[in-house]
Amino acid sequence: MTETSPAPVSNIAALPLDQLDAPPLTLGRLAWLRFRRHKMALAGMALLGLLILYCVGGGFVFSEKYANYNDTSLALQPPSAAHWFGTDTIGRDILARTIYGGQISLLIGLTAVILEVSAGIVVGALAGYFGGWVDNLLMRFTEAILIIPQIFLLLVMAKFFAGDIPDINFLGREFSGSVIVIVVIIGLTSWPYLARIVRAEFLSLKESEFILAARATGTSTPEIIFLHILPNCIAPIVVSATLGVANAITLEAYISFLGLGVRPPTATWGNMLEGAYNYIESAYWMWLFPGLLILFIVLAINFVGDGLRDALDPRSRAV
Amino acid sequence: MTNLLLEVRDLKTRFHTPEGTVYAVNGISFNLPQGSALAVVGESGCGKSVTMMSILRLIPIPPGQIVSGEALYVGQDLLKLSENEMEANIRGKAIAMIFQDPMTSLNPVLTIGRQLTEPLRIHLGLDHNQAQRRAIQLLEMVGISGGANRLESYPHQFSGGMRQRVMIAMALAANPSLLIADEPTTALDVTIQAQIIELVERLRREIGLTIIWITHDLGVVAGMAERVIVMYAGYIVEEADVDALYEMPCHPYTQALLAALPRADRRRDRRLKSIPGAPPNLLVEPKGCPFAPRCEHVRERCRLENPTLTTVSSSAALRGLSGDHRVACWVDLATGAMR
């Protein structure tokens, strides 16, 4: 169609141009200015940083072989200079195992959340934007999943899928195939909450005036969904994804603790706790260290999530 | 001289926010005679609401801080009273306030009757039947008939205008002598606005209520006020009787505001006069006249020194219109000379 637009020459020459005095303030900077006002969120972020450093950096100090190396003659040693966190029932170094276990726990948390977020966004966006029978269908399905307790669903699925899954090689490391199972089932059972949040955001945003302006211009539906609405849902998505990581780590610990999760020798904080179950009184170090790490990471992530909730609110104009 | 109901002296209110100190109210003084109707006019952020909230001590402290000033209500300084005394004798008793959005001031899950009678029973010690009768009487006073049935209704069953009437009824419950109305008609349609103005006007006549009406609408002011205060950036820039102000506006801001208003009763004769720029950033400690950056009569001195509010002998005053006409401007706009 396009006739090229004749460039109109302004004859409103007398109009003075408004100049902003304040230096440019990008959305990222604005979010940071608000985030740093939350002392607890800052502390949470620092703690989270330390924990990630511990899990990642520790990998350079101890090899995975060392973490899985067992020497039953060294079994159940309390913390000492040689084994700072002590050793477990078959003489593995708990410090090294919390490092590698932490890597797996974080990996499970992150990948499960990627799955959760993708599914949640697709379902929520479709339901919220199109409404009508699409919404009806998707939301009834979402509710159907929501009414089944997540733990129950997790356990059933863990049991069901716990067949022979071959070990996999990822980033040059061997993982027990059960890691994949755990990631998938946590991801598949967590998305309904997010889907409902995304749907609610879409419902309110699709009626907002800037969307109407885009529709009046003729912007296509995919562009409206992905360029206009989705970036404005980023705040609740990021917040719920952050908290989702903590949730996934806890769930993994839970399933692993019940013996349905990640199979040894691959360590996770959860299955380390399982191993400690029979030694709660006799060998405190076996549960104390992985337990504390789970506590710290969940706490840190929750504080960060709280800070992000305020920092990312697109409608708040206050610094 | 009539009795002064309220006398405010050099009121200064600030807010200490993470971005810096907001200089919201910068030395406001005014007198309010008993039975009068004062309008406080200004744009958003000019400090008109904060002034009234400070007088009633309704601003959150912190971040707010009343830096200095007195608010003498019949000789008693409200800013020195204890919180208990404010609660027991002033707020909602001697001085009542109504706001722009009546829905946020009404509890949506309680009936109108419950919300109207509760303060009557608690504060005035009326029993159930007395409170019920008084509530019906109050509703009739604000033009809501069908009393007893209405008491059973919930706020959402009332329209915006009706809810504002209910708010006024609640404000009148304890027989206040002063009613502060903060943009009470801004959210309402013009025909409903006219009804509310008419109602307040009638209450002033019939029960001698003193009114402070906060608004941004110079049209509404012309219809209901006796005296007008024009605020800009936390300062009073002009204060006069309503006729004098409209006939002979002395501050460039007031003049510009009036020239920026189209009129429904006149044929269009020109483009509207627009005021360049935007209201100032209140985060900066004020220096010079706050209106100077937007003023078309600005002089060197305006940028350096803030003019104080001084009485002018306007032609309106000479023609026998009562009351001081005070303006805060270095330039005498009639002659172009410096004051």
Added chain:
Amino acid sequence: MTPLDSQPLVQVKNLTKHFPVLRGLVLQRQVGLVRAVDGISFDIQRGETLGLVGESGCGKTTAGRTLLGLYPPTSGEVLIDGQDMRHTRGPELMALRRKAQIIFQDPYASLNPRWTVNSIIAEPLRVHRLLPTEKERVERVKELLRLVGLSPTHLNRFPHEFSGGQRQRIGVARALASNPLFIVCDEPISALDVSIQAQVVNLLEELQDQFELTYLFIAHDLSMVRHICDRVAVMYLGLIVELAERNELYENPLHPYTAALLSAVPIPDPKQERARQRILLKGEIPSPLNPPSGCRFHPRCPLAKAHCAETTPAWREISPGHWVACHEVA
């Protein structure tokens, strides 16, 4: 140019927009019908500003949005430059959308808070592929910013960095980007301070002169409508009750609702205000879910007679260009 030029730019014929009220979770059933717009007709000439006024809930905003195809009309016809959006597809529909734009009331809600000013104003250019290269688009955006009185250096700023009036001007720049013929101004100034309103109104007028724009100006501020509009239509409960040239309407209102509305408008002149006789209407606007029979204004009308409750008044031209729907007007 084309013979179409003698036609009105916008022709609205018997436009209705009803919103069904649904109940039920899975099996939804209709329990009511909000008659937001219930059969309105008017033309807008090229270069003209038509005012559409009325109180909240009268359907003026719905009318404006239905006009632009933002809501599918229930029935009736809207022709913009001779074409109906419902009967055009693909490139033709895009060409039609390019010709008609909208400016909104709330300068905070009408700009995407996550986009830079550049992306916001360039959106119509991008969507309609008006300028092939990014560089040309940026140049055009800069020019548009200058046009609305904003510094072109602010290209990469975000909406939150601007004041209400400035944001409204960004919205105007976006509406202008595709060189439209027709702009629906949906309460463009009612969220702004008085000193800023005049800036935006004057800008709209200057742009109209320069680009021969046609406006539908939706507002509840009757003073501003008299100032900016050539002709004014008054809406009540989904219907237009009176339509006339502005001075004719304000000086000689025929419909009792128009008269009451005008008498309630505050005038910034204390002497006038004291001298005025207000027509205070009884009650408030009834629900459009269940509008009154006959003339919809009859329950509040000071002139109402028995037949007003029974028959709907006809839409009549009382004098050239002055239309009214009332039984009691001679």
